[in-house]
Amino acid sequence: MSSAPQPTVSNFIRTIIDTDLASGKHGGIVTRFPPEPNGYLHVGHAKSICLNFGLAQDYRGKCNLRFDDTNPEKESEEYAQSIQDDVRWLGFQWDGEVRWASDYFEQLYQYAIELIRKGLAYVDDLTPEQMREYRGTLTQAGKNSPHRERSVEENLDLFAQMRAGAFPDGSRVLRAKIDMASPNMNMRDPAIYRIRRAHHIRTGDAWCIYPMYDYTHCISDALEGITHSLCTLEFEDHRPLYDWVLDNVTIACHPRQYEFSRLELHYTITSKRKLLQLVTEGHVSGWDDPRMPTISGMRRRGYTPQGIREFARRIGISKSDNTVDMAVLESAIREDLELKAPRVMAVVKPLKVVVTNFVEGQTESREAGFHPNHPEFGARPVPFAREIWIEADDFSENPPGGWQRLAIGGEVRLRYSYVLRCDEAIKDASGNVIELRCSIDRDTLGKNPAGRKVKGVIHWVSCAHALPAEIRLYDRLFTVPEPDGDKSRDFCEFINPGSLVVAQGWVEACVKDAPPETCYQFERLGYFSTDRREHQPGSRPVFNRTVTLKDSWAKERE
Numbered sequence: 001m002s003s004a005p006q007p008t009v010s011n012f013i014r015t016i017i018d019t020d021l022a023s024g025k026h027g028g029i030v031t032r033f034p035p036e037p038n039g040y041l042h043v044g045h046a047k048s049i050c051l052n053f054g055l056a057q058d059y060r061g062k063c064n065l066r067f068d069d070t071n072p073e074k075e076s077e078e079y080a081q082s083i084q085d086d087v088r089w090l091g092f093q094w095d096g097e098v099r100w101a102s103d104y105f106e107q108l109y110q111y112a113i114e115l116i117r118k119g120l121a122y123v124d125d126l127t128p129e130q131m132r133e134y135r136g137t138l139t140q141a142g143k144n145s146p147h148r149e150r151s152v153e154e155n156l157d158l159f160a161q162m163r164a165g166a167f168p169d170g171s172r173v174l175r176a177k178i179d180m181a182s183p184n185m186n187m188r189d190p191a192i193y194r195i196r197r198a199h200h201i202r203t204g205d206a207w208c209i210y211p212m213y214d215y216t217h218c219i220s221d222a223l224e225g226i227t228h229s230l231c232t233l234e235f236e237d238h239r240p241l242y243d244w245v246l247d248n249v250t251i252a253c254h255p256r257q258y259e260f261s262r263l264e265l266h267y268t269i270t271s272k273r274k275l276l277q278l279v280t281e282g283h284v285s286g287w288d289d290p291r292m293p294t295i296s297g298m299r300r301r302g303y304t305p306q307g308i309r310e311f312a313r314r315i316g317i318s319k320s321d322n323t324v325d326m327a328v329l330e331s332a333i334r335e336d337l338e339l340k341a342p343r344v345m346a347v348v349k350p351l352k353v354v355v356t357n358f359v360e361g362q363t364e365s366r367e368a369g370f371h372p373n374h375p376e377f378g379a380r381p382v383p384f385a386r387e388i389w390i391e392a393d394d395f396s397e398n399p400p401g402g403w404q405r406l407a408i409g410g411e412v413r414l415r416y417s418y419v420l421r422c423d424e425a426i427k428d429a430s431g432n433v434i435e436l437r438c439s440i441d442r443d444t445l446g447k448n449p450a451g452r453k454v455k456g457v458i459h460w461v462s463c464a465h466a467l468p469a470e471i472r473l474y475d476r477l478f479t480v481p482e483p484d485g486d487k488s489r490d491f492c493e494f495i496n497p498g499s500l501v502v503a504q505g506w507v508e509a510c511v512k513d514a515p516p517e518t519c520y521q522f523e524r525l526g527y528f529s530t531d532r533r534e535h536q537p538g539s540r541p542v543f544n545r546t547v548t549l550k551d552s553w554a555k556e557r558e
């Protein structure tokens with residue numbers, strides 16, 4: 001396996017771009033990623049980020065980061081900050097400054113006046129209930145509002161008063177005058193401005209009217225000279241409105257919107273509203289809980305930007321259903337870490353072994369390399385002493401057939417060390433094994449024992465030398481592939497009660513000074529990363545399990 005960049009996978013959007021560049025329609029491409037700062041980004045957004053920024057990179061174009069900040073009640077500075085951090089962490093940089101739809105509020109207002117002047121927008125006084133009633137249904141045409149034929153002058157005056165704060169919230173809207181009988185509900189005179197007295201994170205209280213998303217988005221794209229406006233399929237029915245607005249205002253550029261399917265990832269959810277519910281109801285410790293499918297959660301768990309980008313490459317872009325199993329993401333991460341993570345030994349569920357034929361107080365060290373394929377990662381001494389920790393699961397009192405780990409009277413190889421025989425198990429009053437008495441074969445260091453085969457190899461650490469560590473064993477957050485698939489049940493019912501097990505384990509001392517966000521392979525156990533928030537170099541390490549070594553999810557649950 002190599003870490004060389006993987007070949008790009010073509011898709012219908014690339015084909016369109018290739019055609020547009022070949023025909024000279026565009027000299028270069030400009031894309032944008034347009035999040036609303038109303039939550040943390042998740043793995044679905046990562047797909048969109050990799051697409052938009054990835055295209056700009058590959059075609060030497062530009063990609064803007066533009067906040068769609070038209071919904072002041074739900075938006076916050078914290079969200080906006082986290083989104084910028086996430087995009088940068090994924091390895092992308094937007095062109096120039098961060099942009100905000102609110103930068104265009106004045107221009108958007110002027111374009112609305114243009115539409116009114118052209119007789120293409122009107123102020124409506126219907127109540128929201130009446131509006132719904134007049135709107136009709138999928139099978140029934142809507143009715144024109146009694147205010148639809150207001151004069152241009154009256155509309156200009158009312159709209160100016162709306163802006164000036166003359167009317168209460170929700171009492172009036174500005175609507176595009178399109179077609180109340182359109183088979184496309186989005187074209188039935190959609191509202192383009194509403195009255196809302198809400199403090200805005202950027203414009204404060206300067207405005208009490210806010211433009212609607214559909215109206216804002218296309219104009220913002222055009223003002224920024226976006227060539228290809230890429231969004232998810234649910235916006236397909238909004239495209240006629242996108243085009244209608246741009247066809248009816250005086251603006252130099254008319255970007256084209258293309259839709260692709262959203263990522264749905266099994267065993268998790270990708271709805272900001274539901275992710276927020278997990279946080280507010282305390283099912284997780286926060287937006288960056290390592291079990292969350294948020295970019296900050298994946299980061300904290302130890303997922304790498306390269307692994308996430310590789311995942312995005314593998315799932316591709318199309319218009320057909322993009323439901324992907326978690327195992328696809330996990331293996332992209334695992335393959336990336338396989339190349340990068342130094343390997344050390346750690347014991348998660350410790351069982352003490354006393355090596356009875358090894359002198360107390362004595363230490364013997366052997367050098368072990370950090371990675372079999374990367375000698376440049378270096379090596380560290382692995383100390384051996386009379387008392388060692390092994391994994392409790394590596395010992396069995398009643399071993400099943402084919403058991404290759406430790407059993408009474410049996411032998412295993414201690415990784416990088418001797419062959420060990422178990423002579424006796426010590427139990428507590430209730431019959432639990434609390435310690436093993438074992439002996440080593442001194443003639444097995446770096447060579448096979450004479451006259452017999454020892455198949456099993458187990459990991460271990462020296463009690464006197466290892467560091468105590470908190471090891472958080474994270475698993476999938478949900479027990480079923482589609483936690484929000486059953487509309488009659490709350491998705492929280494499917495939370496995996498074993499999604500976090502906190503273990504007090506032991507790890508080799510060589511990790512002592514590892515900074516936060518350092519990843520190791522714990523041999524035989526998986527990939528583990530020092531916690532971004534709670535790990536401090538030099539003190540008791542805090543590790544998060546990023547991913548196990550093999551995909552054992554399906555097997556364990558058979």
Ligand code: ATP
Pocket residue numbers: 033034035036037038043044045047048068230231232261262263264270272
């Ligand atoms: P909201 O309901 O809050 O608008 P959203 O998921 O659409 O939620 P945005 O912040 O508007 O969130 O999304 C920014 C961009 O990310 C949009 O272009 C959107 O299409 C894209 N996106 C969101 N979810 C996914 C997903 N699951 N797969 C691919 N792209 C997504």
Ligand code: MG
Pocket residue numbers: 036
């Ligand atoms: Mg959205």
